[in-house]
Amino acid sequence: MDSVSLSEVTVIRRTHLGFMHSFRQPFSGVPISLKFSSSKGARAISSSITNNTKSHQFVYGERISATSDSGYKINGVVNIKSRTMISSVKERLLLDATDDQYGGVIVDHRKLPSNPYAFASMLRASLTDWRRKGKKGVWLKLPVEQSELVPIAVKEGFEYHHAEKGYVMLTYWIPEEEPSMLPANASHQVGVGGFVLNQHKEVLVVQEKYCAPSITGLWKLPTGFINESEEIFSGAVREVKEETGVDTEFSEVIAFRHAHNVAFEKSDLFFICMLRPLSDKIIIDDLEIKAAKWMPLVEFVEQPMIREDKMFKRVIEICEARLRHCYCGLSPHRLVSTFDGRPSSLYYNVVNDENDPSHSNCIADYL
Amino acid sequence: MDSVSLSEVTVIRRTHLGFMHSFRQPFSGVPISLKFSSSKGARAISSSITNNTKSHQFVYGERISATSDSGYKINGVVNIKSRTMISSVKERLLLDATDDQYGGVIVDHRKLPSNPYAFASMLRASLTDWRRKGKKGVWLKLPVEQSELVPIAVKEGFEYHHAEKGYVMLTYWIPEEEPSMLPANASHQVGVGGFVLNQHKEVLVVQEKYCAPSITGLWKLPTGFINESEEIFSGAVREVKEETGVDTEFSEVIAFRHAHNVAFEKSDLFFICMLRPLSDKIIIDDLEIKAAKWMPLVEFVEQPMIREDKMFKRVIEICEARLRHCYCGLSPHRLVSTFDGRPSSLYYNVVNDENDPSHSNCIADYL
Numbered sequence: 001m002d003s004v005s006l007s008e009v010t011v012i013r014r015t016h017l018g019f020m021h022s023f024r025q026p027f028s029g030v031p032i033s034l035k036f037s038s039s040k041g042a043r044a045i046s047s048s049i050t051n052n053t054k055s056h057q058f059v060y061g062e063r064i065s066a067t068s069d070s071g072y073k074i075n076g077v078v079n080i081k082s083r084t085m086i087s088s089v090k091e092r093l094l095l096d097a098t099d100d101q102y103g104g105v106i107v108d109h110r111k112l113p114s115n116p117y118a119f120a121s122m123l124r125a126s127l128t129d130w131r132r133k134g135k136k137g138v139w140l141k142l143p144v145e146q147s148e149l150v151p152i153a154v155k156e157g158f159e160y161h162h163a164e165k166g167y168v169m170l171t172y173w174i175p176e177e178e179p180s181m182l183p184a185n186a187s188h189q190v191g192v193g194g195f196v197l198n199q200h201k202e203v204l205v206v207q208e209k210y211c212a213p214s215i216t217g218l219w220k221l222p223t224g225f226i227n228e229s230e231e232i233f234s235g236a237v238r239e240v241k242e243e244t245g246v247d248t249e250f251s252e253v254i255a256f257r258h259a260h261n262v263a264f265e266k267s268d269l270f271f272i273c274m275l276r277p278l279s280d281k282i283i284i285d286d287l288e289i290k291a292a293k294w295m296p297l298v299e300f301v302e303q304p305m306i307r308e309d310k311m312f313k314r315v316i317e318i319c320e321a322r323l324r325h326c327y328c329g330l331s332p333h334r335l336v337s338t339f340d341g342r343p344s345s346l347y348y349n350v351v352n353d354e355n356d357p358s359h360s361n362c363i364a365d366y367l
Numbered sequence: 368m369d370s371v372s373l374s375e376v377t378v379i380r381r382t383h384l385g386f387m388h389s390f391r392q393p394f395s396g397v398p399i400s401l402k403f404s405s406s407k408g409a410r411a412i413s414s415s416i417t418n419n420t421k422s423h424q425f426v427y428g429e430r431i432s433a434t435s436d437s438g439y440k441i442n443g444v445v446n447i448k449s450r451t452m453i454s455s456v457k458e459r460l461l462l463d464a465t466d467d468q469y470g471g472v473i474v475d476h477r478k479l480p481s482n483p484y485a486f487a488s489m490l491r492a493s494l495t496d497w498r499r500k501g502k503k504g505v506w507l508k509l510p511v512e513q514s515e516l517v518p519i520a521v522k523e524g525f526e527y528h529h530a531e532k533g534y535v536m537l538t539y540w541i542p543e544e545e546p547s548m549l550p551a552n553a554s555h556q557v558g559v560g561g562f563v564l565n566q567h568k569e570v571l572v573v574q575e576k577y578c579a580p581s582i583t584g585l586w587k588l589p590t591g592f593i594n595e596s597e598e599i600f601s602g603a604v605r606e607v608k609e610e611t612g613v614d615t616e617f618s619e620v621i622a623f624r625h626a627h628n629v630a631f632e633k634s635d636l637f638f639i640c641m642l643r644p645l646s647d648k649i650i651i652d653d654l655e656i657k658a659a660k661w662m663p664l665v666e667f668v669e670q671p672m673i674r675e676d677k678m679f680k681r682v683i684e685i686c687e688a689r690l691r692h693c694y695c696g697l698s699p700h701r702l703v704s705t706f707d708g709r710p711s712s713l714y715y716n717v718v719n720d721e722n723d724p725s726h727s728n729c730i731a732d733y734l
Binding site: 101102144147148150151154155159160161162163164165166167168169181183184185186187188189190210212225226227228229231232254255256257258259260261263264265266267269287309310311312314315318327328330332333335336337342344345346347348349 | 468469511514515517518521522526527528529530531532533534535536548550551552553554555556557577579592593594595596598599621622623624625626627628630631632633634636654676677678679681682685694695697699700702703704709711712713714715716
């Protein structure tokens with residue numbers, strides 16, 4: 001299981017926490033000590049809860065007798081003895097959880113019972129408790145090592161929220177009279193394309209190994225997805241280097257494209273970047289790329305599939321305008337906001353300054 | 368279960384399929400008829416596979432006898448009779464799946480067996496078959512209604528890839544000698560903030576209901592996440608309307624911020640948008656917003672938390688420069704690429720045209 005601190009799963013609401021807000025680390029979660037730990041929590045909770053939990057214990061006691069005391073196994077899903085279960089339920093009545101600052105609770109995934117029966121019982125008792133306390137959203141992260149708990153949570157009414165290699169996150173919205181205010185899952189993938197032109201007016205192009213048959217033979221710009229937590233500017237440089245072996249320096253984002261339902265019904269933001277070449281020798285990445293070369297810009301643009309495509313034509317016009325100093329791209333500026341102390345990149349044109357006209361992206365030379 | 372067509376789960380590779388590539392619908396998946404349907408598939412496969420599957424059948428036959436023929440139930444995870452199981456395994460030896468164009472296979476989630484034993488047996492037999500055929504990535508989408516299959520797939524070595532409300536997607540990378548080329552999950556959430564200034568030089572600001580104690584009392588721009596498949600330009604207009612009741616018209620993206628590890632370890636792209644007001648009456652959204660008002664720009668900027676924040680100061684400078692026609696924002700242009708016929712938005716400055724100097728975002732009036 002990936003090591004994940006509690007603050008990383010701490011959550012969130014619908015309103016974007018960006019400008020003027022995410023700066024303030026609203027995800028820090030502020031654990032407000034409503035801990036339901038087995039020993040301490042059980043003593044702290046009210047008698048009504050204790051009674052409530054007891055009744056669940058009884059229900060599960062009945063189920064055990066139905067399966068006898070022999071224990072069984074199916075593909076690792078269940079492998080317990082009922083005696084273990086009973087003692088486990090007795091020891092831990094409610095799941096360990098902390099409050100979030102939006103009226104919800106976050107179950108502590110590091111303290112989940114390994115016993116599915118105990119989990120089922122505790123989850124149900126906890127839901128009753130959270131409902132009684134007026135809690136709203138419940139966040140339940142199940143590590144991949146405890147995948148046998150997934151169907152149990154689903155059966156209790158939990159929904160999938162998102163998943164990463166090491167876990168699946170499930171949620172439950174308690175208030176029946178209110179629409180769910182839980183924030184959505186990540187919605188976008190982000191790609192970059194590199195427009196790299198050398199002093200001979202040749203553009204760096206590739207042919208991909210895996211592509212739809214209809215574009216076989218087309219020379220295109222090197223493109224790729226940015227990696228987790230990678231910057232757009234460094235992602236573009238990396239992709240060009242990986243696919244073609246050419247070193248470059250980031251110049252500007254000159255445009256971006258927003259499209260929907262691209263992969264897994266997610267949206268796609270694609271940033272078209274101008275990069276200055278720092279080397280010219282081509283060494284292709286055999287896994288992804290069939291061929292790469294420096295191609296005269298005129299020849300590149302004359303490819304029928306590009307000539308006939310409105311979007312691509314416009315992008316080439318923009319790149320050419322940029323070379324003639326008739327277009328302003330966006331440059332990244334590293335700025336730490338005092339709101340959250342988080343370093344981030346703000347992409348913008350340099351503001352024209354009447355006292356210093358050279359202070360503009362449009363005027364800066366590309367090569 | 369959400370209704371999802373096969374093409375929607377059809378997949379993908381690491382290289383970004385954006386510019387010049389995703390235009391070509393590389394996700395259409397081109398089912399190359401390698402169907403493993405129960406009746407036809409079983410006849411088509413080689414005898415070695417048939418033998419292999421038989422041996423699995425034997426293994427599972429043993430497991431059944433260990434649990435007797437009585438059937439059992441645990442929280443809905445398993446509720447079968449062994450006789451049903453055996454006949455089911457006999458009927459369907461391999462999972463229904465189609466090839467993708469990258470050497471992988473996509474299991475048909477509409478034809479998964481409902482019986483967990485049968486699923487376990489067929490999944491194992493299918494993996495053996497795919498391995499023998501030199502297949503690479505396996506995509507297995509498990510609808511929420513069949514969550515009891517999740518621990519079985521995990522036990523076979525599948526990893527979580529992503530999840531949405533109605534399903535969890537698992538993957539398996541077969542070649543041991545090659546690094547996984549499967550594309551990553553969605554990596555970003557996208558937010559928008561609206562800078563709305565009226566003719567009295569007042570900016571539209573809000574105070575949020577849920578915020579870190581340290582920024583209580585701060586007046587900020589309306590912000591929010593864009594919805595699934597929503598445009599940046601319409602998302603900004605919607606958020607301003609929802610939070611403040613004010614109608615606006617989108618003008619430009621003037622800058623964007625890229626930050627990492629924001630929620631669920633995902634990255635965040637936040638687009639700062641200038642919007643023209645079309646109405647002035649304020650009606651706040653009680654669920655998210657505590658207060659909203661038109662605030663003199665000077666007063667807004669003078670708030671200590673804004674005055675002392677480098678990033679925010681820069682954004683205000685940009686907005687002010689834009690009002691003085693000294694800055695170019697990016698405008699969306701709807702363009703359908705012939706590559707995929709997909710309508711999408713390309714955001715760019717209007718290219719300066721020497722013959723028509725008015726043809727520029729910088730010169731266009733804001734109000």
